Amino acid sequence: MKKYLLLFLCCGSIVGANAQANRDSLVIRQVADEILANGKAYEDLRVLTKTIGGRLAGSPQMVKAEQWGAATLRAAGADTVYFQECMVPHWVRGEKEQAKIISNRRDFIPPLNILALGNSVGTGAKGVTAGVIEVKSFDELEAKKDQIKGKIVFYNYAFKSNFVKTFHSYGDAVKFRGSGASRAAKYGAVAVIVRSMSHSTDNNPHTGSVNYDTTQPKIPAVAIGLQDADRLSTRVANDPSAKVYIRTMCQKLPDTIGHNVIGEIRGAKYPDEFVTVGGHLDSWDVCEGAHDDGAGCVQSIEILRTFKKLGIQPQRTLRVVLFANEENGGRGGAKYAEIAKAKNEKHVFALESDAGGFTPRGFMLECTPEQRAKLVSFKPLLLPYGAYDFDEVGGGVDVGFLHRALGTPMGELSPDSQRYFDIHHAASDVFENVNRRELLLGAVNMAGLIYLVDQYGL
């Protein structure tokens, strides 16, 4: 290190810049060595997923996860750990959903594998039985609007296979889950079934939030697995007597108290400037929330642990935030931004990891062109660890609130997305589907970027 210091003092700015890049590269190498050899993120994730499991806002598991988060941040060496209270929605799934095809034909028909969509109303104990209108687009819904009254609308839009980045497929298809119920209710539908947003090869249904349009009646909405969606489609096309029975006992209870869990390392030089890094602590109830978003939480904690372990003292205050209630409300992210604004805090950068714990490929960014140029200038230092793609515009849902409230530049880790929608919001989002090295390598790249932003600002 002395050699570099000497060079820096003796020579002009170009050599100085090179020396600085060399020093940064050595620090990031040290960070990578520590995380890849001694990283705790994988073990932390095992505890979160296997001893707590699914942890939807308002559930007892949410409370346990908050306690886990605080304890884990303390163990990682945070200077301070605290809770930030916010009201969160409290939706409960209730009894396991039931669904089946009913037909005048005498053939055996296995039950349909469904999950109620988050925030959906239930059918009540009697369930709903009705004929099915299948549509593959909203245009087709409009064209069939006169047939819909009293029926179940089945949105059977196939997840597109030809986007290389699968989040584009999700962006393309998710409208049916989000607004399909209200658009069908407008024409008198009694329920909707939505083909899962996935190109998995299994039959797991994938849940996720429905967003009701308050001007329309709220009708039950469920997701269906891919194999069952194909089976239902064939049946509807060939059996005029076919009806579907759906029974969901989900309900919305009054809002309850949840918390963002926050751990900090106080900045040495600019303690009143903040660099935020986080994931969301809640997950859907039907899975372990390992990739979504246990991974983002443990990666963020790993950064703090590694900085402490290696004695890397940030200049700005580093805040690790485990956000409440991303999945069906976004209240944690909103509260964090609200308080930051009320306190007139200066936020330099906010990074989220909420796209799975898969092998990292880069970062999505949303900021000014100047800030982007600066962030992209760090690319050569991260390339050895797999981050090369800085082209996508975006940031995490949670830090998005801060971005909109304060204009804070934001980013999100971009892991490889090929496997993500196999497991997203489905029973298969479990610890076993996370690879230790991929998870840790994501943390390495995040730590590298956070270190550089802290050093140079934006």
Add this chain to the structure above:
Amino acid sequence: MKKYLLLFLCCGSIVGANAQANRDSLVIRQVADEILANGKAYEDLRVLTKTIGGRLAGSPQMVKAEQWGAATLRAAGADTVYFQECMVPHWVRGEKEQAKIISNRRDFIPPLNILALGNSVGTGAKGVTAGVIEVKSFDELEAKKDQIKGKIVFYNYAFKSNFVKTFHSYGDAVKFRGSGASRAAKYGAVAVIVRSMSHSTDNNPHTGSVNYDTTQPKIPAVAIGLQDADRLSTRVANDPSAKVYIRTMCQKLPDTIGHNVIGEIRGAKYPDEFVTVGGHLDSWDVCEGAHDDGAGCVQSIEILRTFKKLGIQPQRTLRVVLFANEENGGRGGAKYAEIAKAKNEKHVFALESDAGGFTPRGFMLECTPEQRAKLVSFKPLLLPYGAYDFDEVGGGVDVGFLHRALGTPMGELSPDSQRYFDIHHAASDVFENVNRRELLLGAVNMAGLIYLVDQYGL
């Protein structure tokens, strides 16, 4: 397309080059759409792994796999399909290996999970029982050379965690598997146990070939799982009475007949120039050989299928080669090069996929600087499909023979390597650990590179 043609005719060479790049980009997009939506590689792999399974050279499964390869190439639309005979080694594992720690202490000790190394001699039915000398380097072996006579040498070198590209960890550690037996035999060891080349979190032993130095006695060599390696190490350090019993019934039979399986599309313009793409058809006996190297075989066949389906007529003859006996001999690759040389064939490029069916990151290349520059110039056309890393020097083992015999430029698909050594040469290399989209995306990048090399030569 007409628009681009017009541009090309009207304007100068820069615009012409752009138009060509646009046309190429459209062709590769078409290739990607076809493979991602209709690709057969995953189903082909299911058949190979689930109906045939492990297929070591000389085994009955090798013969079945050759038949499968020919039938699958024909179904994919190859103009011609043929076999290229070569003699292959015939090593058989025999009865399941046994190993245990024997101690004067009365505590219960579970058996050790081991696999004989490929081409290893067996212990015979009585097995070998001896004290254990643990070493972590060849230097340590030399330092302990006087203690080794009559003992089992235990190479307990930990797979390094801090290489981001895990093949570097493999390159660093594999010497103990390759030459450890003969180096220990030199000092009178009776057997060797080698810590598996893996950073998996399970206890599967990972096999692979041992290379005996013919000037030394051949002694039995086995791989041990990671958890058991740690257990053995602790025992050896703390229990002076500890011995290990090993029984392996493997043996080398006389060489037998195997085949490279080859499918071609005849080149429209230069039928006597060849572009080779392939993987190796053999695999270790203890797994399904899904990633190693069923993936490379089905990806190579996928390219041929896609070109035929889309009517992409190569200018040069495209040869898909499913090589025989990569794992414990390399005889298929050697034979292919020998025949190519004897026939004085003109080989333009040879590409292999033998690093797993994981999400692609680029290509290793081994060729002249001019050829490399040309190959790297294709990068922008492949970047949208995930290939950005063209920096590593290398090519597949099989096409390496051609490279050395004829100087043919060669390459190898570089998939993400984080998961590879979890499953490499172990019982966990099964179909279930291959992701459909990752496998297909590898084929997309290979097809793109092959298309461009065929169009522009090197």
